Amino acid sequence: MALLEVKNIDKKFGKKIGMSHVSFNVEAGHIVGLIGPNGAGKSTTMRAITGLMSYSAGTITLDGQLVNFGNHQALDKVGNLIEYPSIYPNLTALEHLKLYAMDTKNPADFTELMHRTQIDGDNFGKRKAKHFSLGMKQRLGIAISLIRHPKLVILDEPMNGLDPQSVHDLRQLIRDLANEGVAFLISSHLLDELQKLVDDVVIINHGKIIETATISEFFSHDKTRWVFETTDNAAIVKLAKAHDWSVTIDDGHVQISGAENLQQVITAINAIDVQIKTVNTVTGNLEKSLLDMLATDDQGE
Numbered sequence: 001m002a003l004l005e006v007k008n009i010d011k012k013f014g015k016k017i018g019m020s021h022v023s024f025n026v027e028a029g030h031i032v033g034l035i036g037p038n039g040a041g042k043s044t045t046m047r048a049i050t051g052l053m054s055y056s057a058g059t060i061t062l063d064g065q066l067v068n069f070g071n072h073q074a075l076d077k078v079g080n081l082i083e084y085p086s087i088y089p090n091l092t093a094l095e096h097l098k099l100y101a102m103d104t105k106n107p108a109d110f111t112e113l114m115h116r117t118q119i120d121g122d123n124f125g126k127r128k129a130k131h132f133s134l135g136m137k138q139r140l141g142i143a144i145s146l147i148r149h150p151k152l153v154i155l156d157e158p159m160n161g162l163d164p165q166s167v168h169d170l171r172q173l174i175r176d177l178a179n180e181g182v183a184f185l186i187s188s189h190l191l192d193e194l195q196k197l198v199d200d201v202v203i204i205n206h207g208k209i210i211e212t213a214t215i216s217e218f219f220s221h222d223k224t225r226w227v228f229e230t231t232d233n234a235a236i237v238k239l240a241k242a243h244d245w246s247v248t249i250d251d252g253h254v255q256i257s258g259a260e261n262l263q264q265v266i267t268a269i270n271a272i273d274v275q276i277k278t279v280n281t282v283t284g285n286l287e288k289s290l291l292d293m294l295a296t297d298d299q300g301e
């Protein structure tokens with residue numbers, strides 16, 4: 001049994017579909033990226049999992065316990081940072097932790113938590129939250145999400161507002177916690193960052209899951225592509241089709257995949273007497289793979 005099991009969830013906002021038959025699992029200790037374009041249903045999915053929103057069909061279980069709008073018992077095991085946590089302008093970082101720990105019998109050690117999330121420096125101390133930068137608030141939010149020793153942490157855009165060093169530190173913290181067995185469900189528009197972090201991906205589009213895979217499975221679909229600039233792109237497209245290779249033209253560049261290797265493509269191009277101006281090999285890029293996948297899904301709509 002997976003730590004989190006989301007099965008066939010439906011959610012409508014009036015006639016609008018928020019989630020349609022959404023199913024996926026999160027295993028203990030795994031870092032899962034929930035990825036999709038604006039309005040795809042990421043926040044809706046995260047809200048349903050944290051019991052913040054009702055759903056009309058399906059089941060969500062965490063550690064075997066049912067989670068829904070009226071049943072929050074399982075949520076003792078979930079920490080979350082969905083959009084912005086409630087941060088009180090006149091409280092310090094430590095006062096926030098004390099406040100959020102009030103209804104927990106066994107909260108995390110404040111000193112250790114503040115150290116791990118780097119909210120124990122001079123910038124924090126006696127300073128009130130109204131003087132915090134966005135990045136400082138984000139780090140405090142993450143500390144708050146960890147206060148109950150969660151088994152699952154749900155982070156919606158956790159890298160927002162963080163500088164590169166802080167993004168690096170956050171990545172390290174998430175990895176360390178995952179190694180200790182904590183699972184993460186993370187959405188982010190920073191796909192390069194997500195690619196460096198996640199074990200698994202769940203891709204959502206128009207409220208439907210279009211792919212669930214480990215990151216290496218995901219990239220096994222992502223065939224190596226060769227991007228050419230040539231003197232006659234139309235001729236290259238014809239050539240690629242004749243060889244049954246995949247071909248697209250984007251911004252004056254022809255992109256080919258499905259051939260055995262680059263040499264095979266170059267030999268074929270030379271044979272039709274078209275000049276190659278530039279060639280680049282592209283592989284293993286989450287953003288590009290995602291865009292291709294969404295384009296295919298949207299065509300099928």
Ligand SMILES: Nc1ncnc2c1ncn2[C@@H]1O[C@H](COP(=O)(O)OP(=O)(O)OP(=O)(O)O)[C@@H](O)[C@H]1O
Binds near residue numbers: 016038039044
């Ligand atoms: N409370 C609501 N009332 C009506 N429609 C809603 C509500 N919440 C979300 N929606 C709609 O449900 C769909 C999914 O929205 P959601 O916020 O989950 O997307 P998202 O993937 O998180 O997008 P973003 O990346 O922009 O945050 C959108 O079409 C959105 O307009």
